[in-house]
Amino acid sequence: MTKKVMILPGDGIGPEIVEQALAVLEVASEKYNLGLSFEQGLIGGSSIDAHGEPLTDEALKAAGECDAVLLGAVGGPQWDTLEREIRPEKGLLKIRSGLGLYANLRPAILYPQLADASSLKPDVVAGLDILIVRELTGGIYFGEPRGIKTLENGERQGFNTYVYRESEIERIARSAFEAAQKRNGKLCSVDKANVLEVTVLWREVLDRLAPEYPDVELSHMYVDNAAMQLVRAPKQFDVMVTGNMFGDILSDAAAMLTGSIGMLPSASLNESGFGLYEPCHGSAPDIAGQGIANPLATILSAAMMLRYSLGMSEAADAIEAAVSNVLELGLRTADIHTDGYQKVSTAEMGAAVVAAL
Amino acid sequence: MTKKVMILPGDGIGPEIVEQALAVLEVASEKYNLGLSFEQGLIGGSSIDAHGEPLTDEALKAAGECDAVLLGAVGGPQWDTLEREIRPEKGLLKIRSGLGLYANLRPAILYPQLADASSLKPDVVAGLDILIVRELTGGIYFGEPRGIKTLENGERQGFNTYVYRESEIERIARSAFEAAQKRNGKLCSVDKANVLEVTVLWREVLDRLAPEYPDVELSHMYVDNAAMQLVRAPKQFDVMVTGNMFGDILSDAAAMLTGSIGMLPSASLNESGFGLYEPCHGSAPDIAGQGIANPLATILSAAMMLRYSLGMSEAADAIEAAVSNVLELGLRTADIHTDGYQKVSTAEMGAAVVAAL
Ligand SMILES: CC(C)[C@H](C(=O)O)[C@@H](O)C(=O)O
Ligand SMILES: CC(C)[C@H](C(=O)O)[C@@H](O)C(=O)O
Numbered sequence: 001m002t003k004k005v006m007i008l009p010g011d012g013i014g015p016e017i018v019e020q021a022l023a024v025l026e027v028a029s030e031k032y033n034l035g036l037s038f039e040q041g042l043i044g045g046s047s048i049d050a051h052g053e054p055l056t057d058e059a060l061k062a063a064g065e066c067d068a069v070l071l072g073a074v075g076g077p078q079w080d081t082l083e084r085e086i087r088p089e090k091g092l093l094k095i096r097s098g099l100g101l102y103a104n105l106r107p108a109i110l111y112p113q114l115a116d117a118s119s120l121k122p123d124v125v126a127g128l129d130i131l132i133v134r135e136l137t138g139g140i141y142f143g144e145p146r147g148i149k150t151l152e153n154g155e156r157q158g159f160n161t162y163v164y165r166e167s168e169i170e171r172i173a174r175s176a177f178e179a180a181q182k183r184n185g186k187l188c189s190v191d192k193a194n195v196l197e198v199t200v201l202w203r204e205v206l207d208r209l210a211p212e213y214p215d216v217e218l219s220h221m222y223v224d225n226a227a228m229q230l231v232r233a234p235k236q237f238d239v240m241v242t243g244n245m246f247g248d249i250l251s252d253a254a255a256m257l258t259g260s261i262g263m264l265p266s267a268s269l270n271e272s273g274f275g276l277y278e279p280c281h282g283s284a285p286d287i288a289g290q291g292i293a294n295p296l297a298t299i300l301s302a303a304m305m306l307r308y309s310l311g312m313s314e315a316a317d318a319i320e321a322a323v324s325n326v327l328e329l330g331l332r333t334a335d336i337h338t339d340g341y342q343k344v345s346t347a348e349m350g351a352a353v354v355a356a357l
Numbered sequence: 358m359t360k361k362v363m364i365l366p367g368d369g370i371g372p373e374i375v376e377q378a379l380a381v382l383e384v385a386s387e388k389y390n391l392g393l394s395f396e397q398g399l400i401g402g403s404s405i406d407a408h409g410e411p412l413t414d415e416a417l418k419a420a421g422e423c424d425a426v427l428l429g430a431v432g433g434p435q436w437d438t439l440e441r442e443i444r445p446e447k448g449l450l451k452i453r454s455g456l457g458l459y460a461n462l463r464p465a466i467l468y469p470q471l472a473d474a475s476s477l478k479p480d481v482v483a484g485l486d487i488l489i490v491r492e493l494t495g496g497i498y499f500g501e502p503r504g505i506k507t508l509e510n511g512e513r514q515g516f517n518t519y520v521y522r523e524s525e526i527e528r529i530a531r532s533a534f535e536a537a538q539k540r541n542g543k544l545c546s547v548d549k550a551n552v553l554e555v556t557v558l559w560r561e562v563l564d565r566l567a568p569e570y571p572d573v574e575l576s577h578m579y580v581d582n583a584a585m586q587l588v589r590a591p592k593q594f595d596v597m598v599t600g601n602m603f604g605d606i607l608s609d610a611a612a613m614l615t616g617s618i619g620m621l622p623s624a625s626l627n628e629s630g631f632g633l634y635e636p637c638h639g640s641a642p643d644i645a646g647q648g649i650a651n652p653l654a655t656i657l658s659a660a661m662m663l664r665y666s667l668g669m670s671e672a673a674d675a676i677e678a679a680v681s682n683v684l685e686l687g688l689r690t691a692d693i694h695t696d697g698y699q700k701v702s703t704a705e706m707g708a709a710v711v712a713a714l
Contacts, residue, residue: 089551119589124476140519140553147554157522158558162497165514192602194446196497197504198515227610228618231588232476245549249606253584261585 002035003310006066008059008095011045011079011088012283013293013346014072020295020350021070021302024319027354028306032315039066043095044074044088044283054091060098068309069095069276070302073283088283097137101268101276102168103175104136104247105304108234108254108264113327114336117259124233130254131183131239133176134247136268138168141244162198164243169205171271176241177213186238188219190226190246202243223250230254255280262294262335265301267308275309277301287334291345294333296323299353322356329356359392360667363423365416365452368402368436368445369640370650370703371429377652377707378427378659381676384711385663389672396423400452401431401445401640411448417455425666426452426633427659430640454494458625458633459525460532461493461604462661465591465611465621470684471693474616481590487611488540488596490533491604493625495525498601519555521600526562528628533598534570543595545576547583547603559600580607587611612637619651619692622658624665632666634658644691648702651690653680656710679713 007022009015022038029036041059048054054074063069074088084090095101110118110128118125143161150156173189180187189206191199203220210218221229223246229236230250234257242250255261264280279297287293300323307316331352332341344352364379366372379395386393398416405411411431420426431445441447452458467475467485475482500518507513530546537544546563548556560577567575578586580603586593587607591614599607612618621637636654644650657680664673688709689698701709 084551084554084557087551093552119478119481120476121478143516148558151522155523156558157520158553158555159500159518159520160553160555161516161518163514163516165508166512192605194441194444195450196515196517197441198517200441201505201513201515224605224609227584227606228613231610231613232616246606248549248581249584249603252581253588253610256585256588259589 002037003068004037004039004066005305006063006069007038007040008043008063008069008071009040009046010043010072010074010283011076012073012285012288014074014283016288016291016346017279017293017295017298018070018072020346020353021298023350024299024353024357025302027357028315028319031357032312032318034306034310034312034315043071043091045076045079047091048079048082048086048088053086054088055094060095063095064099068274068305070305071276071278072298073279073281075283076285093141095276096268097142099274099276100137100270102135102137103172103269104134105179105267105269106132106134106251106255106264106280108132108251108258110258111260111263111327114258114260114263116338117336118257119259120257125235125257128234128258130234130237131179132247132251132254133172133179133239133241134251135168135172135243138164139244162196162245164198164202166201166205169202170209173206173209173241175269176239177209177216180216180239181213184238185215186217188221188226188237188240190221190223190240190242190250192223193220194222199243226250227253230257251280260336262333263296263300265297265304267301267304269308273309275305277305291347292334293346294335295346295350299323299350318357319353322353325356326352359394360424361394361396362662363420363426364395364397365400365420365426365428366397366403367400367429367431367640368433369430369642369645371431371640373645373648373703374636374650374652374655375427375429377703377710378655380707381656381710381714382659384714385672385676388714389669389675391663391669391672400428400448402433402436404448405436405439405443405445410443411445412451417452420452421456425631425662427662428633428635429655430636430638432640433642433645450498452633453625454499456631456633457494457627459492459494459529460626461491462536462624462626463489463491463608463612463621463637465489465608465615467615468617468620468684471615471617471620473695474693475614476616477614482614485591485614487591487594488536489604489608489611490529490536490596490598491608492525492529492600495521496601519553519602521555521559523558523562526559527566530563530566530598532626533596534566534573537573537596538570541595542572543574545578545583545594545597547578547580547597547599547607549580550577551579556600583607584610587614608637617693619690620653620657622654622661624658624661626665630666632662634662648704649691650703651692652703652707656680656707675714676710679710682713683709
């Protein structure tokens with residue numbers, strides 16, 4: 001029984017960091033007899049260059065036929081002047097939506113070895129370990145109607161629709177309740193129910209489901225307060241769940257609390273546990289090709305993939321331990337480097353993780 | 358020539374803090390011959406209790422006939438179970454919209470005397486001075502259609518509309534460009550133009566206006582990145598401008614960077630400079646009536662009112678200097694108190710500012 005992984009390196013630093021993650025997966029596959037096989041595909045700018053669109057229907061189909069997808073990152077300034085419909089980001093939105101990857105899990109974890117990197121005071125963030133569960137295939141990202149139209153008086157008007165139906169809210173809520181059960185049993189749902197009707201429904205559905213998860217303590221918080229509380233006292237949170245747009249904002253803020261976004265993986269799952277795994281950071285075109293990008297978020301994304309989509313948690317544990325190990329050894333890529341540590345390249349970091357495995 | 362100020366104490370700590378600000382204004386009026394007169398009105402829960410609605414049309418009209426409005430805060434748990442249409446927050450939304458107060462100015466300033474209060478490292482926030490310009494009468498807060506409907510399959514769907522027309526974007530953009538001209542000449546416009554069409558139009562309008570303000574350097578940032586950058590390196594910003602919803606989130610995050618949200622005033626202005634002034638913080642029902650709330654944000658809001666709406670900048674300067682003074686003297690309300698300083702009550706703090714005047 002082999003498991004097939006679709007590898008989508010993408011743009012910018014994507015190919016460099018994915019290369020290291022792939023090397024780690026290959027060694028893990030051998031050592032733990034995982035029988036992994038790999039296929040490569042195009043997404044984002046690299047697909048635009050080859051096919052004129054950021055994700056072809058064939059690539060989407062091929063990804064869906066694999067057992068999991070590992071993605072680098074997409075986007076870069078050379079594609080920023082294209083019309084919006086064929087920009088790199090559209091490839092990301094298309095694969096999320098096309099494969100039904102509604103549950104986006106974004107951990108914000110402070111590695112004790114990297115505590116200094118945070119812009120927050122050590123006592124505020126020491127031991128930070130939050131999981132943000134973001135709805136990824138609905139909300140204002142996909143709502144219709146949308147567009148820019150000309151009004152009768154000749155001026156233009158832009159509009160988007162923030163929309164959720166009960167079933168969409170219910171399935172992401174269940175993902176979040178279940179995640180909280182496996183963690184510290186605290187779930188904070190973030191909305192703007194004092195202003196937005198769509199989030200009144202959101203809150204209602206969460207409240208309706210809560211009795212089914214008596215071991216989870218559910219609370220609600222307005223999004224403006226949540227942004228404040230993340231800055232003030234982030235350790236009050238265990239799991240947070242929210243819609244697509246608020247999740248985009250809060251997960252990035254939460255990731256940045258750690259000061260080392262180059263360390264943070266993410267998973268985007270569908271109903272059956274199939275998932276796409278990618279680092280939280282972007283394609284960093286400014287440092288692409290220099291061999292200095294941090295591959296650890298992608299390597300940790302690969303570990304998440306083994307655990308969540310492929311049922312290979314032993315190997316996942318081993319990869320995560322190997323990453324911890326190289327940090328202990330003092331190896332640091334430029335983004336997390338501070339005085340007294342050994343600065344290494346993308347390839348050296350990848351090789352060190354392989355060696356630690 | 359007297360100038361009439363509408364005083365809306367609101368709920369929770371609102372009445373206590375407004376009382377102190379009023380005392381400061383009365384002394385300033387006398388000392389600087391401002392000829393201020395005051396009228397009191399109801400908003401929020403206190404208006405619901407008296408009239409069954411969070412802001413009566415008469416109160417709105419009376420406020421509009423004054424020269425400026427000073428507001429405390431609205432809301433509290435006792436009104437949270439009412440239907441949304443008659444909750445305290447609706448009073449706030451009604452006065453903003455009813456008086457056309459589209460330009461919400463929210464400074465995030467770190468008082469050097471309070472540098473310790475921040476959860477961020479001192480070097481990250483020392484000297485922080487950002488102004489967030491938030492559009493306040495449009496966007497998804499007011500967009501139609503909105504509501505919760507039942508679909509054919511019987512499940513419910515919630516929906517809101519994020520909408521801006523060019524003229525709405527243009528007027529808030531001009532407020533922001535002008536604010537940047539008076540400050541350090543840097544304006545960062547925040548949008549999500551890689552996903553939301555309404556913010557594509559937003560970005561276009563900002564770019565179109567930029568040549569009219571050659572002394573302002575305009576940049577654009579996606580909202581998720583802006584949330585990250587506020588956490589990572591907030592001092593990179595001078596003025597930020599964004600829509601109603603993003604502005605709600607980012608201005609609260611920015612305020613919390615200072616660690617002393619009890620110090621931050623805000624102004625909401627219409628086309629002609631008429632404005633409503635209120636502290637950035639909420640009604641804090643948990644500490645209401647205890648006489649421990651910090652009145653300084655409201656006092657500083659009163660100073661902003663003198664400067665922006667009443668053309669009395671000398672008195673405004675004097676009030677701000679008096680606030681600085683009492684901080685120098687070591688007076689602190691509970692929210693900003695740390696070891697070695699003198700803990701004072703709401704009334705003592707107000708009296709100290711009056712004395713310093
Ligand atoms: C690139 C962009 C479309 C995307 C999003 O907004 O979802 C990114 O910010 C993310 O969070 O994965
Ligand atoms: C109370 C609420 C409606 C309001 C808003 O969202 O605008 C508040 O959060 C604010 O920022 O003034």
